[in-house]
Each structure stands twice: as structure tokens, then as C-alpha cells.
Amino acid sequence: MRIGLLTEGGYPYVSGDARLWCDRLVRGLGQHEFDLFALSRSERQEDEGWVPLPPQVSRVRTAPLWTARPDGVTYGRRARRRFAECYGELADMLCAGGGALGPSAVGAPGAGASACLPGPGVIEAVGEPSATEADRFGNALRGLAELARDEGGLVGALRSETAVRALERACRAPGALRTAREARVPELLAVAAHLERALRPLSLDWYRDDGLGAVDLCHAASGGPAALPGLLAHHFFDVPLLVTEYGVHLRARYLAATDSAPAVRALLAAFHGRLAAETYRRAVLVTPGNAHARRWQERCGADRAKLRTVYPGMDAAHFADVGESTESADPGTLVWVGRVEPAKDLVSLLHAFAEIRRQEPRTRLRIVGAPAGPGGAAYLGHCRALAAQLFPDEADGPHTVGDNPVSFVEVGGPEVPSPADAYASGSVTVLSSVVEGFPASLVEAMFCGRATVSTDVGAVVEVIGGTGLVVPPRNPRALAEACLTLLRDPERRERLGAAARARALELFTVEQNTAAFHGIYLEIVSHCPVRRVVLDAAGDPLPFAAPAEAHVPGHWTGPGSRGTAHDAPGREAGPPARATDPVPATDGAR
Numbered sequence: 001m002r003i004g005l006l007t008e009g010g011y012p013y014v015s016g017d018a019r020l021w022c023d024r025l026v027r028g029l030g031q032h033e034f035d036l037f038a039l040s041r042s043e044r045q046e047d048e049g050w051v052p053l054p055p056q057v058s059r060v061r062t063a064p065l066w067t068a069r070p071d072g073v074t075y076g077r078r079a080r081r082r083f084a085e086c087y088g089e090l091a092d093m094l095c096a097g098g099g100a101l102g103p104s105a106v107g108a109p110g111a112g113a114s115a116c117l118p119g120p121g122v123i124e125a126v127g128e129p130s131a132t133e134a135d136r137f138g139n140a141l142r143g144l145a146e147l148a149r150d151e152g153g154l155v156g157a158l159r160s161e162t163a164v165r166a167l168e169r170a171c172r173a174p175g176a177l178r179t180a181r182e183a184r185v186p187e188l189l190a191v192a193a194h195l196e197r198a199l200r201p202l203s204l205d206w207y208r209d210d211g212l213g214a215v216d217l218c219h220a221a222s223g224g225p226a227a228l229p230g231l232l233a234h235h236f237f238d239v240p241l242l243v244t245e246y247g248v249h250l251r252a253r254y255l256a257a258t259d260s261a262p263a264v265r266a267l268l269a270a271f272h273g274r275l276a277a278e279t280y281r282r283a284v285l286v287t288p289g290n291a292h293a294r295r296w297q298e299r300c301g302a303d304r305a306k307l308r309t310v311y312p313g314m315d316a317a318h319f320a321d322v323g324e325s326t327e328s329a330d331p332g333t334l335v336w337v338g339r340v341e342p343a344k345d346l347v348s349l350l351h352a353f354a355e356i357r358r359q360e361p362r363t364r365l366r367i368v369g370a371p372a373g374p375g376g377a378a379y380l381g382h383c384r385a386l387a388a389q390l391f392p393d394e395a396d397g398p399h400t401v402g403d404n405p406v407s408f409v410e411v412g413g414p415e416v417p418s419p420a421d422a423y424a425s426g427s428v429t430v431l432s433s434v435v436e437g438f439p440a441s442l443v444e445a446m447f448c449g450r451a452t453v454s455t456d457v458g459a460v461v462e463v464i465g466g467t468g469l470v471v472p473p474r475n476p477r478a479l480a481e482a483c484l485t486l487l488r489d490p491e492r493r494e495r496l497g498a499a500a501r502a503r504a505l506e507l508f509t510v511e512q513n514t515a516a517f518h519g520i521y522l523e524i525v526s527h528c529p530v531r532r533v534v535l536d537a538a539g540d541p542l543p544f545a546a547p548a549e550a551h552v553p554g555h556w557t558g559p560g561s562r563g564t565a566h567d568a569p570g571r572e573a574g575p576p577a578r579a580t581d582p583v584p585a586t587d588g589a590r
Contacts, residue, residue: 001525002033002058004215004233008226009041012050012060018221018246019051021312021513027054028313028514032521034058035215037206037229039065061211063204065197065225071153079147083157084166086143090195091170093137094270095180134281134301137274141202145232148203155203158196164188171263177270183263190260191267198271201228213237216525219517220279223249224272227279234282240528242520243279246289246312247437248296250276277301284524287517289438290459308520312438313513316505319447322424323501329450331490333364334483335426337411337419337441338433339372340380345455347386348476349432350406354390355480357405360487365406368422384408423448427493428486433457434473442468446504451496453482463508467500 005011011022016038026034034057040046043066053060075083148154157163167188171180183191206212212233219242220227226249230241253272260268280286280302287310288294294307316323334353338344346367353365371377387406409415409422416422423429429445429452436458443463445452452468454460461470469486471478486493506512536542 001216001521002035002214003029003521004035004037004212004218004230004239006037006218006220006226006229008039008065008222008224009045010038010221010226012036012038012053012057013040013045014048014051015045021246022221023051024313024315024510025514025517026057028510029518029521030054030056032056032518036060037212038062039201039225042066061206063201063206065200068155068196068200068203071155071203073152073156075151075157079151080157080162082143082147083154084162086140086147087157087163088166088170089136090140090144091166092173093133093140093274094167094267095170095173095176096133134274134277138278138282141228141231141275141278142235144199145202145207145235149207153203154199155196158192158199163195164192167192167267171267177266179262179266183267187261187263190264194264194268195271198225198275199228201225202232204229207232207236212239215239216529217242217521219521220244222247223276223279224253227283228275231279231282240284240524241279241282242285242287242524243283244287244289244310245293245297248288248293250300251296273300280306284528285520287520291462292437292459310513310516310520311508312440313510314440314443314447314508316447316509318418319420319423319444322420322448324449325424329424329427330364331427332360332362332487333366333426334428334430334487335366335368335422335445335450336430336432337368337422337444338431339376340367340369340383341372341376342379343433343435345432345434345474346379346383348474348479349430350383350386350390352432352476352479352483353406355477356483356487357391359484363405363487366422366425367406367408368411368416370410380408419444420448423450427451427490428453428483430479430483431455431460432473432479436460439463443504443508446500446508449497449501451486451493452500453479453486455479464500465503467496467503 005022005026007016007018007022010016010018011026013019016022036053036057036059038060040062043064046062046064050060144154147157168183170176171183171188206229212218212229213236215233216239218230218233218239220230221244223243223245227241227243230239230243233239234241250272254269276297277300280297280300283306285308286297286302286306287308288297289312290309294309297307298304334356336344336346336349340346349365349367353363356363367383371380387404387408391405393404407415411417411419411422416425423445427450429442429448429450431439431442431452431454433439433455434457436455438459439454442452442454442460446464446467452464454464454468454470455473455475456470457473464470469482471482486496
């Protein structure tokens with residue numbers, strides 16, 4: 001079958017999010033054909049280029065989400081009226097409700113496994129819409145998309161004074177959110193600019209018979225803008241939509257909105273919340289990567305019957321040598337691996353290590369990781385200074401050079417050539433985060449057969465099961481006690497490490513991930529086939545032109561058959577498609 005893989009700032013770009021799992025998915029499903037529809041986030045990302053693509057990728061279509069050239073489209077009176085109605089309806093839905101995005105709307109970092117779940121304020125503002133409200137929001141989106149396809153684009157209209165005035169009227173309407181009523185012109189302009197960027201996928205030329213209309217299934221690699229083309233493919237061509245969220249897009253938006261004015265935060269939370277609810281509503285299946293993401297989705301309106309957890313697949317081969325090795329690691333070394341940033345709470349880890357050193361003076365701590373951005377670099381500097389203050393350089397005797405028991409290194413250097421070497425250097429792996437999604441570093445440690453001590457955040461408990469010790473976040477004393485327990489009990493370390501490796505190999509490998517999605521693809525297409533009528537050169541129907549599951553090299557059904565959807569909602573059915581020459585595999589590629 002032909003899969004339309006939808007990404008935002010991800011695959012196939014070299015620096016893309018979720019690049020690895022998308023690449024492993026595509027390479028692991030060689031029996032399927034993939035069309036990539038990718039939204040880029042920056043000019044730099046585009047300049048860095050793509051990863052090498054496997055032969056099952058037949059086409060790549062890209063569009064920049066970071067900029068939009070003026071489309072030069074001038075609306076007539078009727079088109080302006082259509083835009084004002086659709087955009088006004090969208091604005092009304094953003095301002096409707098009685099809640100606001102306040103400090104309690106998102107769980108405080110480090111509040112335990114439920115941290116960063118949307119609170120009652122967010123749900124009141126954006127979550128769990130009624131069927132009528134969901135229809136109004138969805139109809140507004142679809143109306144704007146139909147207008148863009150009929151008139152040639154939306155860029156100018158979304159940047160127009162009409163859009164700002166529609167937002168202002170919605171904010172001043174009776175029953176609008178209290179924080180929305182407080183919005184002034186600068187806040188309205190900021191919201192309008194954000195909506196223009198978020199709605200750019202509506203103006204793309206992907207919604208044609210030879211674009212998304214030619215695929216059997218749309219698979220969005222995340223929510224938000226990446227899912228918008230899938231929603232429109234479902235609307236125009238009745239193509240089923242599958243949504244995968246390993247990091248919940250809505251959660252990321254909430255966490256990133258802290259620097260904006262309250263009115264801007266409330267309106268943008270409303271938009272992204274209603275977009276998420278519409279995406280979950282229209283998708284055939286939603287595949288969260290863990291129970292933490294699943295709770296978010298359920299709280300934001302996803303039907304529990306549509307949710308199916310599929311854990312991310314990671315390559316265990318890189319860690320096989322360490323995991324299968326009979327050599328024991330340094331029994332007195334703790335290892336932390338990850339991106340250095342404030343959310344990882346290395347300060348608490350260093351204070352915990354101070355308590356560990358008081359009881360076990362020969363213990364050492366190795367922190368392996370690079371800083372994440374400018375904030376991460378400043379945080380790394382702070383941690384280095386704290387380590388020097390807590391642990392002055394020590395020497396074993398009067399004639400030896402002292403050193404610090406805490407070392408900071410990066411993967412790729414002479415001391416730690418690879419991630420596997422990082423985990424091999426210690427007997428216990430520690431995770432001290434206050435905010436975490438899917439803890440990839442823990443899974444890598446489990447592949448290496450290492451016992452772990454972790455804080456109870458995100459999907460940590462779900463990942464390790466009973467194969468490691470878990471303590472509350474921001475609690476250095478509890479972290480120290482758990483580490484000391486394992487450092488003093490080598491048999492327990494070995495037993496937990498073996499159980500952790502067995503669990504990781506069972507649940508978190510690339511093979512289980514691709515097998516799960518292969519089964520989901522077949523299930524969706526068998527229940528929701530795209531209705532197409534394809535004609536041969538003589539004008540007669542071509543049987544089996546779009547089989548639900550068949551891939552034989554050479555396109556055995558005929559030379560590059562292409563079809564159109566019939567009876568798709570919101571669009572008058574066109575004439576049957578005729579078989580045409582195949583689209584070159586390099587179409588859109590660089």
C-alpha cells in the first residue's frame with residue numbers, strides 16, 4: 001500500500017525531530033511505498049539537507065512552515081465574505097468558554113508522574129468540546145481549506161486587517177474568556193501572526209489527486225501542523241488518518257507559552273487544544289508512545305477506543321556488546337547520560353552525590369552529555385561550578401595529583417567514544433529529571449544490562465517496570481539512599497540489570513515497533529479502504545488497481561495507476577482517473 005507520511009520539522013531532514021524512528025519505520029517496512037510530506041521549521045534545517053532515503057520512498061514533497069511568500073491572491077467580494085465567515089467562526093471558538101491558561105493549568109515540573117497534565121483551567125478553556133463546538137471548529141478549518149483551494153491561497157487573507165478585526169470581535173463578544181476580553185492590539189496581532197503560521201498547511205498544493213489523494217493512508221508523525229494535511233486528505237479524499245505522538249504536541253505548546261501575555265497564552269492554548277481534539281476525533285487510530293502521552297490525549301478529548309500504545313523502537317544492536325559482556329563495570333561509579341538542561345535537575349544529583357560520598361568516599365560520578373542550546377550551556381557551567389565547590393580536588397596521598405570525583409564528558413570524545421561506552425563505564429545509571437517524556441537514556445541503559453535509579457516523572461515507571469529503583473523528583477536524600485542501596489548490593493545490581501535488559505529487548509526494539517505499525521496499517525486499510533475508480537487506456541475499469549495489501553516489484557497492476565476518491569465529504573466527486581505514467585521516484589528529492 002502507499003503511505004503518506006506527514007512530518008513537521010522532522011524526517012527526512014538531518015536535524016529533524018523524530019528523524020530516527022521515522023527512518024527506522026520506513027526502512028523496516030520495505031513492502032510498502034511511502035510518500036513523504038514534510039514541513040520544515042527553519043531555513044537552516046532546509047540548508048542542512050536530508051538523510052539518505054531508502055528506495056521505498058517514492059516521492060518527497062516539502063513546504064516551509066517558517067516563512068510564506070505573498071501569494072499575490074486578491075479576493076473578490078464573495079471570497080472575502082467566505083473568509084470573514086470562516087475565520088470569524090474559528091475566532092469565536094477560540095474565545096468561547098470560561099477558563100484560562102493559568103499557572104495551575106499545567107502541572108508544575110516535578111509534581112510526579114502526572115506532572116504537566118492539563119489542569120481544570122485548560123480543560124475548561126479548550127478541552128472536551130461538545131459535538132456542536134467540535135463541528136464548528138472543524139467546519140471553520142475545512143471552510144478555510146476549501147477557500148484556499150478555490151482561490152489559490154490564504155496567506156494574504158490571514159495577514160489582513162479582516163483577520164485581526166475578527167479576532168477582536170470574538171474577544172469582545174459576550175461569554176468570551178476573561179483573559180481574551182483583556183487582549184489589546186499588540187496581543188491580537190501576536191495571535192493573528194501565530195494563527196497565520198499554524199494555518200499555512202491549508203494553502204499547500206498537496207490536496208490533489210496526484211498528491212495526498214493518491215495515498216491509501218496518512219500517517220502523521222506528530223500532532224499539530226503535521227496532522228493538518230491528514231485532516232484535509234480525509235476531508236477531500238476520504239483517506240484514513242493515523243496519528244502517532246511520542247511527544248505530545250499540545251503539551252509542548254503549553255510548556256513553551258510561559259513568556260507570552262496571558263491573553264496570547266489563553267487564545268493559543270484554545271487553538272492548539274481544539275486542533276488536537278479535532279485531530280483525535282477524525283483520526284481512525286491514535287498511537288501514543290507511552291501511558292503518560294495517552295493520559296494527555298484522553299484528557300484532551302481522544303476516544304479511549306481509538307488509542308493504542310506503540311512504544312518507540314530503538315536499535316539494540318549498538319548496545320549488544322555491553323549488554324552481553326561478562327566483564328563487570330566499575331562497581332563504584334554512577335553514570336548519568338543525556339542532554340544537559342535545567343529540566344534534568346543535575347543540581348539535585350550533585351547534592352545527592354555529596355551525601356553518597358560521605359558514606360562511600362571512593363564513589364565517582366560521570367556526567368555524560370552535551371548542553372542543549374544556550375540555556376543548557378549556562379546550566380552546564382553552573383553545574384561545573386557547583387561540583388568544584390562541593391568536591392574540591394582530592395588526592396590519595398601527599399605525592400599524587402588530586403582530581404574531582406565528578407567528571408563531565410561528551411559522547412564522541414576519547415574517554416567516551418559511543419553511548420554504549422558511557423553506560424559501560426559505571427555499574428548504576430541515574431536519571432534525575434523533573435520533566436521527562438519517554439526516557440530514551442533509561443532504555444539504552446537497560447539494553448546494556450545496567451541497574452537504574454530514576455525519578456518518578458513522565459513514562460519512567462512504565463518503561464522500567466520493576467527492574468529499577470524509583471524515587472520522587474527533587475529529593476536528593478531519596479536519590480542518594482537508592483544509589484547507595486545498589487552500590488552496596490552487587491547481586492541485586494546484577495539481577496535488576498538482567499531483568500532490565502530482558503524487558504527492553506521485549507518492548508522497545510525497532511522490530512516490535514515496525515511490526516506493530518505494519519499490523520495497524522493493514523487493520524486501518526481493511527476497515528477504511530479509499531474508494532477509487534481507475535480506468536485503463538481504453539476507458540474501462542482497471543480491476544485491482546489499488547490493492548489493499550500487495551507489493552510486487554514492477555507495479556504489476558499497470559503502469560503507475562493513479563486514482564481519485566469518490567463520494568468524499570465536502571467535495572463534488574470528479575470523473576474517474578485514467579492510468580498514467582508512473583511518477584518518478586526522485587520527484588521532489590534533492
